[in-house]
Ligand code: NA
């Protein structure tokens with residue numbers, strides 16, 4: 001379980017790097033898109049596509065980071081009633097367990113999805129970029145989510161006061 | 165519902181095919197991207213009627229309009245697995261998967277919509293449909309939304325000079341972008357909900373558009389000049405899931421094919437008629453309509469694009485050969 | 490089958506599973522229960538295309554702009570500016586709070602971001618001048634609601650994406666309701682001040698006012714460029730977010746010199762996490778919506794509601810009550826994402842303008858931030874403003890009451906919403 005913790009921390013660093021990279025690319029491509037169209041009157045064909053694909057990567061990476069840092073949209077009012085009790089840890093662990101099972105299942109679906117030969121004939125409309133590159137954001141995002149989820153699942157038992 | 169309905173489809177289809185019996189009821193599903201007022205939806209409805217009639221009420225069709233089952237890539241994937249049976253997929257999206265579909269976007273091939281619809285009988289068009297088999301689809305036919313024209317906030321368009329340096333909203337497809345770049349305009353991809361405001365405020369100067377969309381989206385409220393260029397046509401590919409098809413008995417396959425031919429034939433007449441009624445509507449709204457009688461000024465661009473794409477695909481070369489004599 | 494799915498949905502929500510994954514798991518469970526397993530493989534594809542939308546780009550970029558402004562000292566100068574104008578009135582700082590929030594709202598698109606920023610900056614100031622702490626925090630949390638109503642607005646962007654309505658038009662439609670709500674809040678402050686016999690303070694010197702005005706001019710550049718840029722056709726609302734980021738950075742870096750290049754990575758990471766809270770929800774809701782439309786639930790609901798009443802006003806009243814109830818227990822943006830696709834066919838049946846409906850819906854769900862038991866605005870304000878939740882809820886009641894009145898006025902007078910957009914036509 002120490003291995004998981006370490007792995008999750010390493011993944012988190014990778015995620016930070018990716019987030020900075022895709023955030024920068026997204027901003028620059030959109031801003032340059034505006035500049036080239038409005039100032040130089042020659043629109044960039046790739047700008048909005050690059051920005052959109054960056055956002056998708058950013059979303060999958062950020063969502064996984066959110067689970068690591070505890071920043072997700074959740075409804076806590078029920079579970080919070082058990083705050084400070086042993087059952088709180090059980091409930092907390094259960095919620096991370098559900099995330100783990102879900103991400104394993106999505107990874108399994110992704111395997112089937114991306115192994116279809118029709119994936120490789122798909123290309124983006126403006127740049128003609130193979131769609132597999134943006135598509136990969138989904139399995140990779142869920143793989144990271146799985147690792148953080150597992151780490152949180154084990155950690156949930158450790159804190160008697162329920163702090164995660 | 166669709167989910168349970170589709171399950172019935174595959175089950176009953178399999179039974180029908182396996183036992184050769186014809187007594188099973190089959191509930192098909194069809195999906196497309198347009199609104200329910202669009203001629204593609206009407207064609208789908210017609211297809212449903214034909215199915216029911218030709219199968220003595222055994223077959224029925226449930227239609228999911230307006231992208232209810234997702235984007236076109238989602239639709240195709242659902243057809244791949246057989247969870248949706250039929251799809252009307254824009255040629256624009258298909259052209260990003262298979263180069264040969266760009267044939268329909270070659271500039272200034274057709275003078276009217278009627279002429280464009282005739283081209284679906286060419287060998288090249290049939291080959292495009294046949295090639296879909298390798299992806300798990302039965303390419304059944306092409307239907308049409310109309311030809312594409314140019315709506316400008318300012319000028320009418322008689323030559324490439326009139327759109328030089330102008331921002332024109334286009335649909336993202338390689339050949340359409342190439343064409344507009346060759347013309348010298350700035351092709352701007354933009355999501356549909358933003359087009360109206362952008363044309364109004366001047367983010368874009370014009371749109372590459374078919375008349376049906378022009379009327380539906382009420383762009384006549386904010387733009388002054390429509391040039392009927394017929395610079396390209398705007399078809400969709402009618403396809404069926406191979407999975408669903410192979411689960412049908414031979415008789416049922418025939419019923420489906422015949423029903424679809426009849427519906428498409430009807431839909432094409434409908435589209436041609438709409439091209440006229442839409443034009444009347446646009447004129448009634450006070451837009452200046454200009455007919456581009458002579459596309460000669462665009463010859464250089466036309467030649468460049470056609471040559472480029474003929475080299476990319478033999479099917480496109482053959483398509484152009486048979487349609488531009 | 491449907492019942493089992495609903496039970497799974499509620500159970501998962503209560504179990505503290507993030508709402509985004511609840512939507513995904515519910516959809517997958519539904520597909521498995523209904524036996525159409527060949528639809529499962531479409532799940533990742535569908536999640537992807539739910540995110541593949543140009544308009545969604547405005548969300549991270551407006552968030553980024555907010556973070557850059559905060560780090561760059563723009564926020565603080567806006568507060569000082571408001572202080573120099575209305576600081577001398579009876580209850581001056583409370584008005585400052587509302588005005589500073591209006592200014593902030595014209596740059597930032599989210600109420601929670603605004604409540605968090607202002608709770609830290611203005612509540613201590615108000616405490617120093619002897620205002621009741623509960624009242625100070627209540628004013629801050631309420632005025633934060635202006636964030637998503639005065640353009641730009643995250644809620645409006647999401648509504649525009651989900652309903653196919655122009656985001657530019659939505660932005661214009663939010664101006665009047667935002668101003669109206671600001672006046673309504675000022676009214677509440679005046680009333681409380683009158684009852685509690687607050688005293689005025691000496692007027693600032695004109696030279697002071699002038700100085701704080703000059704200092705704030707570069708900061709005001711951000712909203713001005715956004716509005717002028719959109720109206721003059723220089724950029725789309727989505728691009729305006731990128732431009733706002735750039736200007737905010739230039740102002741904070743070259744003029745105020747409070748932000749440095751070293752701050753950028755942490756801003757990017759913060760933006761990535763707070764963006765994805767919303768966008769992953771949108772992607773998953775798209776899956777969920779796929780299940781709903783495959784089951785034809787929106788149409789069934791539309792028919793049912795149309796059969797319930799024929800009066801548009803009656804219908805809107807019912808919707809408002811329903812949304813207020815939903816807003817009590819659910820995050821507004823999540824509710825918006827799930828409900829818009831369901832309501833679109835209904836409002837088409839009633840012939841309601843989608844822009845008007847969008848403003849009402851966003852306004853209404855925003856109020857949910859301040860209603861217990863699930864009210865993120867309350868939590869943020871009470872923890873950052875250091876007051877007890879129960880006390881805050883009591884102090885917030887008059888503001889909430891007047892906001893609901895404003896909501897009903899906007900519901901029954903669509904022209905208040907649609908007037909500014911119509912000027913452009
Ligand atoms: Na705002």
Ligand code: NA
Pocket residue numbers: 816817818819856857858859860861862863864865
């Ligand atoms: Na609430």
